[in-house]
Amino acid sequence: MKPSTVALCVYATTASAGIFSDRYPARSLFPADALPIDEHTFASLRKRDLQQPFTSQQLIEPTSHPGTARLEIESCLFFGLIPFYWTNLALGTPNQAFRMILDLNYGGLIVRNRDCDPFSCGFGFNYTHDDSSTWHDEGETFMLHLDSQFAYGNVSRDDVQLISLNVTDVIFGEVDDFHGENFLFLTMKHFADGAIGLGPPNASMPLYTDTMVPNIMSNVVSQDVLQKNIMTLDLPWNGGEKGSLYLGTIPEEAANSDEVRIPFSNATTDLLLNTWQVSVDSISTSNQDSDRIELPEVYATFELGAGFSLPSDIYDHLLESLGAEDKNFLFPIYNCSRWDDMPDLVFTFSGVDVALTKEDYSIRGYFGPGDSDEETCGVLLQQNWRDELPVVIGVEFLRKWFVVFDMDEGELGRECLPIEPGVEGCANDA
Incomplete structure (x- = not known):
């Protein structure tokens, strides 16, 4: 059995606004023809240029099996009790890389928009749709509720890169604003760039106001990008440890x-x-x-x-x-x-x-x-x-x-x- 000691994540929540004012300009992380993405290149480009808690060093072993990918999972136990998990993905063409909170019951994808005010949205990498040749505006808005708190913005469509897996025309939300002090939203504001849900692949789900959209796993399954339509979760036991999300395969061990x-x-x-x-x-x-x-x-x-x-x-x-x-x-x-x-x-x-x-x-x-x-x-x-x-x-x-x-x-x-x-x-x- 894995050890069950508890690691407490300690973090700072204050910073000078001047430090962050020009930290996250529009960026093109990969050339347009760099697909599939080399995993180690992805890792080096995703490192943050200012030391922060949970700095991502996503060192992924390259896979030799088409239709499979292994995403590294980062973990932290807030106050020694409340677990949160992160992984990395990329949006757009050329790719823009983001650090995303993982969820099992949420089926959608949301990411902080470049225009989102840092006071409201926190500080992180921001999606810039003008830099992506595969971005489409869906002409809809969304509002995600959690208790009495919410995040809202515009609904868009773009390609998603899950390490070596390219999933096209994924509908997602660009977060323009957060309201309220819910702990999950606060975590996403300060320690992540967005969230990805791994809910089951249903034909559609009511994630957004006034529209029904396919969830992310629906896109993955319907486009036949996986060798097998399975995902395997290997969660780390303690905060600060690393785990894996395997797509399309079960690990050999x-x-x-x-x-x-x-x-x-x-x-x-x-x-x-x-x-x-x-x-x-x-x-x-x-x-x-x-x-x-x-x-x-x-x-x-x-x-x-x-x-x-x-x-x-x-x-x-x-x-x-x-x-x-x-x-x-x-x-x-x-x-x-x-x-x-x-x-x-x-x-x-x-x-x-x-x-x-x-x-x-x-x-x-x-x-x-x-x-x-x-x-x-x-x-x-x-x-x-x-x-x-x-x-x-x-x-x-x-x-x-x-x-x-x-x-x-x-x-x-x-x-x-x-x-x-x-x-x-x-x-x-x-």
């Missing part, structure tokens, strides 16, 4: 391991639109099968956030089973003297049991409520703000294995590394 396949659900309610979702049969603890919670017609979605979000009745039942209490702290807590006796948490997806150990769903350290200097132990569970929402499963599940999203077979794959040749079992579970 995982391809021959034991595997689990879970069919995606076909449910299409508004609350589940454009999410990778599976059916949840039950949730139980390994030491008390009598505490099994049967869940007819309940679905789970996956996201790149911390912890597990549950309907209130499931949440209350699991806290009782685990002996944890909700004291309005960051997470429910329990007595650390019980650490060694904490059971596995077992999710059953379409008849497939997947167990998480206490190291996966628990956290311990000296960060308890009040002025206590005693060690605190807690479970990374939270209650859904609406009971009709599905179970949401975060990075504690996703980073434990190579997770394969198979768009041809409609299956979620959990692939593990073998302990050693000839030895049964999964190294991730050791």
